[in-house]
Amino acid sequence: MSAKKMTVHLKVWRQKNKNDAGHFEDYTVQDISDDMSFLEMLDRLNVNLQKAGKLEVEFESDCREGICGTCSCVINGQPHGPVTGAATCQLYMRQFKDGDTIVIEPWRAKAFPVIRDLVVDRSGLDRIITVGGYTGAKTGPHADANSILVPKENAEKAMDYAACIGCGACVAACPNGSASLFTSAKISHMSLLPQGHPLRQSRVTRMVNQMDKEGFGHCTNIGECQSACPKEIKIDSIAIMRREFFNAAIRS
């Protein structure tokens, strides 16, 4: 319960905009208590910078409870840091020791250009959803929700994949910069539910093609994505995506 105080040394990536080369800058933050969150430690750094008349380190966060998918730091080489099944905002300073040096970088991928410092542009993920990540049902009266039964097991599995928060850690972790885990999670979610079946073939074809267009790399079964995923989505979804893709190709 009693908070320990520590000092940490930071190496933070600073980059003015996407055309700037970028570089690391060193900072020291003192008097950090171990029940502060990692992002509160960065907040403190920014207050110190403001007081010293310097520009803040730009980083992103929103809900700070691991569900919105906004926060996105590579910490000591790991997207979202050392704790598995947690987003950056769910990382607490008790994971570090007094005197540690922490290296903080943005998501690094060809398809995620840096906007400033630790903030990157992940709109490519939205464009993948735009071409097929939906059932196609329009707003209006529908059959009663219980008129189509869904086996509990399928609903649970669909939920496992639907839990994706769209943070892009899978892309940042992948040596190829592939968005396969993200894309396949949506395809798997939709393919497990009867409501997702009418658009099944066009969905997978268009989403996979869009992934390529955005400059995401190809999947070579490395598996870094599932280790980095804060929602622990499994790469069996990528196998589902491939099966759906081949089925669609054969039938078209």
Added chain:
Amino acid sequence: MSITLDSRAPSGPIESKWDRYKADMKLVNPANKRKHTVIVVGTGLAGASASASLAEAGYQVKTFCIHDTPRRAHSIAAQGGINAAKNYMNDGDSVYRLFYDTVKGGDYRSREANVYRLAQVSTSIIDQSVAAGVPFAREYSGELANRSFGGTQVSRTFYARGQTGQQLLLGAYQAMMRQVDEKAVELRTRTEMLDLVVINGKARGIITRNLVTGQIERHMADAVVLATGGYGRVFYLSTNAFNSNVSAAWRAHKRGAYFGNPCFTQIHPTCIPVSGEDQSKLTLMSESLRNDGRVWVPKSAADAKKHPNELAEADRDYYLERRYPSFGNLVPRDVASRNAKYVCDEGRGVGSSGLAVYLDFKDAIKRLGDNVIREKYGNLFHMYHEITNEDPYQVPMRMYPAVHYTMGGLWVDYHLQSNIPGLFVLGEANFSDHGANRLGASALMQGLADGYFVIPFTMGNYLAGFKRDEATTESSEFKDAQASAQGRIDHMVALGKKGGKHTTQEIYRSLGKIMWDKVGMERDEAGLKQAISQIQALRQEFESGVKMQVPEDLGRSQALEVAMRVEDLLELGELMAKDALERKESCGGHFRAESQTEDGEAKRDDENFSHVSAWEYKGDVSKSVLHKESLTFEYVKPTQRSYK
């Protein structure tokens, strides 16, 4: 001069009001729909569902989102579920019962006609969401599962694990993205609304700022929809996300839209307590924990710092069970919150800050076993352990109330239109259907009801009567609004150049402290008056200069964004205090110390306060004028709540 507001609800029996509205409303010819452009600001449940629905209906939609993608909106954080009067459990639920529970739960400060419609369309929301592929929890039969929630006597809550808000939002977001693909929605992300443009008395557009490049733009439309959420972050610490702010609604308020019931705030009793000065955000733990956890503090303040497991049964005060024998630990949110505050004020609060009470599972674990508790609450226990580094299977959880929803918001009529024609307000951003207190699992219901099933009709009715005039984005109103928005940015930069004693963050935290201490769980006249003068002084300090550095390109800058929010929140905070001061009664989440029963319960004053307070801005909050919409209850007769 004060005016009386008209809700424009259709006449006739409550069961047929909405049907009658739809039968009588004007329609836009299908071929003409694409000639109308509608602006939607915000992409949470209400904004995303409205964008998708309006685009599907045939209108051209321009949607604006403050986040990097619409899927980040704070609706995503709702855990528990969504209510709907499906009666799938065959337990006697009905549209009428959901309506009744909502009016009563809101402590008789909501509009009956709106609440009835909300209950009516609730069932369609579930059908819609299932059709959109939302993976709701199911029974082994393959049918949808329901659970009970928030003390209601029926099981009407649909859920998708502890991520119901996320799944419903993704459903609406995906439907909207499909319309982006169809070129029916033009989506701008990382964009904030700086001002509302009103021409000839009608809302005709907005001024926006690109949060990456800093570019300021004018956007014109035939109508504007605000779905920009609540303003709980005026308290600095809350369960709300960082981008949840009042700015868009406040800018509309300053352009003439009335602000309804600003003081109605919901404080959730079970949140993880503040751990230190640097705390930035509070985390809510589901209300369901109170089903098995027992709330207590030491009987004596001298024991407050002792380890909880060292305290004998006889030294513990299970104060909720003691004071409310029939409801015990399951009293409503406002009662549980206020009582936690009382015991902490007595010096019996626990933890390093003394601002926490225990929520103890020892007896439940003994009765049901580790495994049952793990199955029921495993994810919550894990989350608690991660944040506090304490294992709730071994030591009691520490809990304290936190702000997490605002019932107040821009005033709207039955059409969800504000007093400015053409300005519609949906979801938490409007003063809403929840009266003075919202029931659990009803926020998601309202957001989607407004966006999927109300606005497509009421917007059509408005646009059918809309006559286009000569206005363009070159009109003087647009130019003036852009100039004033630019002036604000320049002003912020100047404040930073001037410098001051504090950073904006520090001023923001001070505002939060004033709000929490004096406009929080319990309010009284002296405290509210103090709050008003303290906030005014703080605003003066802010306006005379702050420690802030803004990048030269005025592009992406957290510092600049926070400063703009803080300026708006300083004004809003004062209005909330003013509204709380004016409403001398207690009701729902608004507890005035001067108005309580002998048992210390909230005491309404129906004779003098059975109305919505709608404030009009007059150049400064101190000059704001109060208008009233009187509330009549034809179906649910007001009674005094009791949980003894």
